[in-house]
Amino acid sequence: DIQMTQSPSSLSASVGDRVTITCRASQSISSYLNWYQQKPGKAPKLLIYAASSLQSGVPSRFSGSGSGTDFTLTISSLQPEDFATYYCQQSYSTLYSFGQGTKLEIK
Amino acid sequence: QVQLQESGPGLVKPSQTLSLTCTVSGGSISSGSYYWSWIRQPAGKGLEWIGRIYTSGSTNYNPSLKSRVTISVDTSKNQFSLKLSSVTAADTAVYYCARAVAARPSSPFDYWGQGTLVTVSS
Numbered sequence: 549d550i551q552m553t554q555s556p557s558s559l560s561a562s563v564g565d566r567v568t569i570t571c572r573a574s575q576s577i578s579s580y581l582n583w584y585q586q587k588p589g590k591a592p593k594l595l596i597y598a599a600s601s602l603q604s605g606v607p608s609r610f611s612g613s614g615s616g617t618d619f620t621l622t623i624s625s626l627q628p629e630d631f632a633t634y635y636c637q638q639s640y641s642t643l644y645s646f647g648q649g650t651k652l653e654i655k
Numbered sequence: 656q657v658q659l660q661e662s663g664p665g666l667v668k669p670s671q672t673l674s675l676t677c678t679v680s681g682g683s684i685s686s687g688s689y690y691w692s693w694i695r696q697p698a699g700k701g702l703e704w705i706g707r708i709y710t711s712g713s714t715n716y717n718p719s720l721k722s723r724v725t726i727s728v729d730t731s732k733n734q735f736s737l738k739l740s741s742v743t744a745a746d747t748a749v750y751y752c753a754r755a756v757a758a759r760p761s762s763p764f765d766y767w768g769q770g771t772l773v774t775v776s777s
Contacts, residue, residue, distance in 0.1 A: 581762040591751055591767035600758035639761045642715045644704040
């Protein structure tokens with residue numbers, strides 16, 4: 549099984565801040581890495597796929613990078629609607645797996 | 656616009672079988688090359704992938720649940736279904752259905768249902 553580990557688990561930031569969330573895979577997953585945003589009581593929403601491709605309709609302040617085992621999600625300038633929980637997910641293995649989540653809170 | 660909607664009992668007794676259906680609208684479940692998945696999330700916890708069915712009908716399951724899970728598709732109703740047998744309180748969670756495009760790089764889950772809470776309790 550491929551384990552996905554996100555850091556930090558939680559993060560406090562202010563509107564306008566630049567924020568980076570890290571996701572590490574237990575083995576190389578090439579670029580088979582996706583990022584989702586989830587707000588309370590809602591289904592996850594796809595933000596980034598294939599490590600760095602922006603999903604249609606997602607604001608350009610979201611970006612992703614990395615390959616192999618180390619990946620990052622960056623929000624260039626936090627907006628009020630960005631406070632949520634973020635998950636990475638690998639699709640390299642048929643046994644898909646998610647990171648444990650990073651909760652982004654308002655400072 | 657593709658939409659997915661989960662349905663099924665919100666309360667299941669221990670040792671019984673949990674049965675959920677995902678109805679797909681805005682597109683045919685059998686056209687194109689799609690993976691149709693079930694994913695669950697216990698309250699306050701992370702996401703766990705349960706399994707998927709391909710447009711062709713082939714399936715893949717999470718090994719941790721494989722002995723108890725069956726995913727099937729009914730193309731005539733544009734639905735796919737989840738059955739999870741011998742449930743315990745540990746199976747209490749919000750259950751989501753989701754779609755992934757097989758040919759898309761890294762096959763992300765691009766459409767999700769809104770989720771349905773299933774509680775296992777006597």
